[in-house]
Structures are given as C-alpha cells and as structure tokens.
Amino acid sequence: xxxxxxxxxxxxxxxxxxxxxxxxxxxxxxxxxxxxxxxxxxxxxxxxxxxxxxxxxxxxxxxxxxxxxxxxxxxxxxxxxxxxxxxxxxxxxxxxxxxxxxxxxxxxxxxxxxxxxxxxx
Amino acid sequence: xxxxxxxxxxxxxxxxxxxxxxxxxxxxxxxxxxxxxxxxxxxxxxxxxxxxxxxxxxxxxxxxxxxxxxxxxxxxxxxxxxxxxxxxxxxxxxxxxxxxxxxxxxxxxxxxxxxxxxxxx
Numbered sequence: 001x002x003x004x005x006x007x008x009x010x011x012x013x014x015x016x017x018x019x020x021x022x023x024x025x026x027x028x029x030x031x032x033x034x035x036x037x038x039x040x041x042x043x044x045x046x047x048x049x050x051x052x053x054x055x056x057x058x059x060x061x062x063x064x065x066x067x068x069x070x071x072x073x074x075x076x077x078x079x080x081x082x083x084x085x086x087x088x089x090x091x092x093x094x095x096x097x098x099x100x101x102x103x104x105x106x107x108x109x110x111x112x113x114x115x116x117x118x119x120x121x
Numbered sequence: 122x123x124x125x126x127x128x129x130x131x132x133x134x135x136x137x138x139x140x141x142x143x144x145x146x147x148x149x150x151x152x153x154x155x156x157x158x159x160x161x162x163x164x165x166x167x168x169x170x171x172x173x174x175x176x177x178x179x180x181x182x183x184x185x186x187x188x189x190x191x192x193x194x195x196x197x198x199x200x201x202x203x204x205x206x207x208x209x210x211x212x213x214x215x216x217x218x219x220x221x222x223x224x225x226x227x228x229x230x231x232x233x234x235x236x237x238x239x240x241x242x
Contacts, residue, residue: 001183001186001188001196001197001198001199001202002188003188003189003190003194003195003196004194004195004196004197005193005194006193006194006195007193022195023171023195023197024169025169025170025171025197025199025219025220026149026168026169026220026221028147028149028219030171030195030197030219047147048145048146048147049146050144050146050151054193062122065122067122067123067124068124069124072126072127072128072175073124073125073126073127074124074125074127074143074144074151075122075124075125076122076125076144076146076151077122078122078146081122098146098149098151098219099146099147100147
C-alpha cells in the first residue's frame with residue numbers, strides 16, 4: 001500500500017520492448033514498457049490488453065486501420081485482434097500496460113524479443 | 122479500438138464520487154471519477170482496487186497509516202483493506218480506477234452516495 005511513482009519506476013530500466021511489472025491486482029499485472037521502433041504483428045488469443053501512454057506517441061496498426069495515442073490517452077486492444085505497435089522518428093515512448101498475469105507481450109508469436117521471465121521493479 | 126482521451130472523458134461529467142466506466146477488459150472496468158471532500162471508510166472483500174491520479178492529490182487513510190498520490194502516481198488497495206479516500210483544501214481530484222466489473226465504490230458499505238448503476242461514458 002505504498003504509492004508508486006511511475007517516473008521513478010521508468011528510471012529503473014532502459015531496455016525497449018521489455019515490460020516490467022509494477023503491481024498486481026485481481027490476477028492482472030500493471031506493467032511499464034519503453035518502446036522504440038516497432039514490435040511484430042501479433043495477437044493475444046484470450047487476453048484484452050490496455051495501453052496507457054505516459055510519454056511520447058504510440059502508433060498502433062490494426063489490419064483494418066490505425067490509431068495513435070499520446071500522454072493521457074488509452075487504447076484497448078481486444079483479444080484476438082492483430083496489432084502492430086510502433087513509434088515514429090526514433091521516439092522513445094513510455095506506456096503503462098494492464099493485462100492478465102499470463103500475457104506475453106508478443107502474444108502467440110515468439111520473436112527474438114519475446115520475454116518469458118517478466119521482472120518486477 | 123479507438124483511442125480514449127481521458128481529458129475529454131472527464132469533461133463529460135461533473136459529479137463527485139460517482140465513477141464512470143470508459144473501458145472494459147478481462148472482466149475489469151477502467152473508470153474515471155472526480156473526488157472532492159471525503160468518501161466513507163470501506164473495504165472490498167474480494168477485489169483489489171487501483172487508483173491512478175490524473176489531476177490533484179489523492180489522500181488515502183488506512184487503519185495503520187496514510188498515503189498520498191499525485192499525477193503520475195498509482196496506489197493499489199488490496200482486497201479486505203479498509204481505506205478512506207479524501208482530498209484536502211476542497212481540491213477536486215481526478216482519478217482513473219481499475220477494478221473488477223463487480224466492484225462497488227463504497228465496497229460493503231452502503232452510503233447515500235453508493236452508486237449501483239454504473240454508467241458508461
């Protein structure tokens with residue numbers, strides 16, 4: 001029951017596309033990630049995923065369109081929906097994620113950057 | 122899959138201590154609330170609750186201490202833990218909540234401000 005300061009938590013890691021866990025509630029994790037460049041097209045079969053942008057602009061391609069989100073904006077990707085997160089102009093984007101404890105960030109796709117051992121910070 | 126702008130959503134209501142739903146994922150709701158003054162001492166028997174402060178400073182009394190959280194800060198109240206949210210100096214505080222769809226904001230306590238029919242905005 002200690003207040004969690006997101007900025008302080010973001011200072012604890014520098015890797016891109018590597019979510020770190022800051023809280024757990026009701027079987028869901030709250031994670032922070034720094035994004036730069038692009039991830040891979042993927043989906044999560046059974047898990048909805050929320051992105052809240054803290055810094056920069058997140059771009060998200062879907063098979064039928066595209067959305068972008070800046071600080072104070074939230075994007076929910078429903079289960080089964082293929083998505084492709086990326087950032088423009090080499091910008092580093094900070095996001096907070098809400099998702100089930102079981103979610104892997106690359107979904108059913110295993111990429112060289114797939115992280116299996118998620119770390120608490 | 123549309124980007125949700127929190128500021129725009131906050132503009133849609135003015136009541137205090139009346140959470141409004143902006144998204145649902147994995148059986149959890151994301152809600153926005155404007156807080157001013159104090160709520161009641163309460164707990165949620167089976168539900169953990171997350172508060173993320175968007176504007177102002179949220180104060181939270183626990184039976185054994187107190188925490189405060191400002192913009193960019195997060196506070197998780199585990200199930201069963203009595204808490205008493207309040208704001209100081211008549212400040213209006215904006216928070217984003219993440220909690221199971223079944224959670225009532227006053228927990229097991231029914232207060233005159235208990236809201237049963239939660240509204241989407």
